[in-house]
Amino acid sequence: MIKIEDLQSSVHDALKYLKGRKGVVDAEVFASWNDLTTIRLNYTSDIPCNGIQEPKSLQSYGLGVLVTFKRGNRTEVGFGSVTNDLTRDGVSESLAKAKRNRLHDPDFKTLPDPLKAPTLQNYHDHNVMKISDGDTVDLGWRVLEGSLDTFNAGGYKKSIIIGGDVTILKERMAVKSTRGIDDFDETTSLAANITAMIENRNVKGTGRSLSTHLNTFQPEEAGREAAGSAIRTIGGECLKSGKYPVVFGKQPVADIASNLLIPSLKLTSVNASNTSFLRKLGQNISSRNLNIYDDGSLEGEVGSKKITCEGIPTGRTDLIANGILVGFLANSYFAKKFKNNIYHPIPRSGFRSSSLGRDYKIRAGISPTNVIIEGNNETTKEDLIHQIQDGVYIGRIWYTYPINGLAVGDFTSTIIADSFLIKDGKLCAPLKPNTIRINTNINNVLQNIIGITREKRSTSVWGSGAVIIAPEIAVNEVQLDTIASPIR
């Protein structure tokens, strides 16, 4: 484990070294240490299994330098990084790589400039930083015990599957530049994302717990929630193909946001002309009830960071306000490229995100922190279901993809768990999992929103770094198509 003080002194020393090198105009040094521990769960009552498949971790540390050089009257920019070396030799090797990799990019203006001071301070959990291997393994077993207790209490002992993982991410970083950036950050997060099934009843439930601190992390609750949800959906009914009013639960809202909305709301997508919101800034793109913003400065939220990987304090970036498209997520490079007289994006989303955490090996791209979805007129889940009268409550969806690209906005997904039919304004029979495919378009969904709940939950989606603080959203006119159930 590398201490934050070591990262701070390494960026300080590195910048001092780089400032004196011939041809260097500006330089930014980023150093990080990351540890990602995953306890992968696999309990199958009818197949020999390990319960915890394997406790595993990935660890890395190093530094990366982004340097601008003067060649003639042109500015060139180059990036280089080294692994497991914070010494002068490491900095020298990074600089050599940056020189080798430099080129003139007319869209690159300058390295990021400092903004006002960050608001989050000392918000990580020291106990997570020093958790032992044994205690980490126990977190996984607590999930399994929570699930199995619930199944056993309901009388279900066979055909049980419990899967998912407990993941612990520890990140430390420091950044310093010749433009005046000088800061550091430490974050911890814990996540349990659990799926439980009674396979011979063809039911599946999901449960989750997300936290920044060990004392508020409840892996056994995630296990219980998943098992409880599976039990509640026994006896599912099928549905005919057609257009239905639906309530998207928190996980589907998070899934659609992670795979459709957020990618379409990045300046990288604008740059590539690959968003259905192209040239729509300032225009109405959804129901007037809808607001979406990103905010990395919320205390206690799993996606929160003190600063970006470019050293900019996190804060609120409004994306959709009262149904109007008002902004995009930006890093420094694209904020400067797209800045004009009427649009001045603040680069609060410049992160070096990889599966390892804050990665010194790559330049800052654009990543969300906490994405908050809310309504101007929020209601309760019961009211939302009452409003729908006859339709479908969709609790979990799967493989949500922009099937014809983000620009067109078509998306498809299958309903796999936690879902119910709505009749006479109430949840009634469960919906049989894996029998319905959603075929619709994000623009239709945004325009046909008829209600948003007050209650929200932090939710993450497999393979996506975003944390969506998701409500439940009722939408009219969603195309649902019948598909084959699994052949058994």
Add this chain to the structure above:
Amino acid sequence: MKPDIKSIDKQKKIASETLLRRYESLKDCTYLDLRLGIGEFKSASSENGTPKEVMDDYEASFGIRAIAGEMPSWGFYGQSIGKKNLTNENVATLLASGIDIAYRRARANAKKKLELKKIFDSLTGVRLAKINVCQDIISADFEIDPRSISLQKVLKTSNDASRQMKNLDPSVQFTATVIKTGITRELFCSSEGAMIDQSLPLTMGIITLSAQKGSACPEICYDYVGDLRGWEVIEGKNCYNVSFHNFAIERTKDTIELAGAEFLKTTIDKVVVVTDPHFNTLLAHEIVGHPTEADRVLKMETAYAGRSWLFQSQEKNQIDNRIASPLVNAFSDPTIMGFGHYKYDAEGTPARPITVIKNGILKSFLNGRETAAILEQEPNGSMRAITPSMVPLVRMTNTFFGPGRKNPESIIKEVDDGYYIVRHKTPSISESRENFRISAQKVYKIENGKLVKLYRGGGIMANSKDFLMSVDAVGNDFKMFPIPDCGKGQPMQVMKVGNGGPTLRSRARLTGY
């Protein structure tokens, strides 16, 4: 001096000795393996004819798997390594420390597993099926050594393509190209005595572009060439037999044409569809490759990539059952060239061709040593990880529909009323792979055996078994294509695999805008 794949020469003995020494000293440790690898690559990216980024670098890492404890259990540790670590003394210390962490985790896991056995009665100790323990050296095979190509040449090739794509027509809004070429070398050694030193080249070129006509939606194209070969891939020795530059220009012309085409409409009923080899590449990937991976079969991926409609239990599954028309054959073969090529998998198991579907009958699953032991099968060498620091998983390799006998032109000619589905775009598959919706780059209406109209934004949707059972023609035009971004695992591992097939004719619903 910059570390390169030759740096591994010095580490072979150290790695093996460290592993065996630690293995002998660790109580209740029944198995250890170690993978140590380094890759050296050059890459360049460009947008609209402007250089964006170049990189000439190396990446190295190691990973340790341990099985230990009274009730044998897994533990894993992985870490990136740098130049400083690649001295003999440092690497030995680092590897020994990694082994100790993996072992500690395995022991902690085993202890808890034993305690909870009375509650979770299907818990069992890890068993690995037996394999031939091998020592071997596999050199990288290429015509043009990626290391001999200058960074300037990589950048120029990328930039020229991106510029000429952009200049082709005013409707082209955005073009981007990325080229990467290099070699990876990976050591595998185990407490059973394996020592495999395997090198593979990798070269690929990716294009992204957008074209817009009038106020219509932009048409986006994302496509690639690539193989586990040298720079010759960029010069034309690839699945398309065209240079990267010409590939980029052809795709741009298609995208310009598509930007002015009408959107396909969804149908309620099934129609006759002829799917081309490129489209069937993704189809084979999604409805043959994934559902036959043994970890999915054994429900280990239930929370992530899903289960398989081919297997409920040892007693109730589709092995030796008909799941497709007698015309359909499918194979998985890492011994042939393609993105899924290797001689040994990440557990040191020798690669071999596997018949997955024979004349419509399901014959086997792709497995690793642990899943083979549970399923009581022979290990068939299908375990891979994207880097040594990641845990190996069961992955499809080069997995494809086998060729038939029919001329593809006659397959279209025989259709009075149908659609020709050309080149895959994006998949969405249901949880056990029993249903799919896959979009296509192009869809043509077929009338009286002729292609009469081009559509955009289309694709097909079907239940997997219905589609496979309805195949009534298989072409003799087999081709393999690269798939560079197959996601699986937690944390996600984005793997390169090879897929392919010939032209097929079947029935499916059309999906459109």
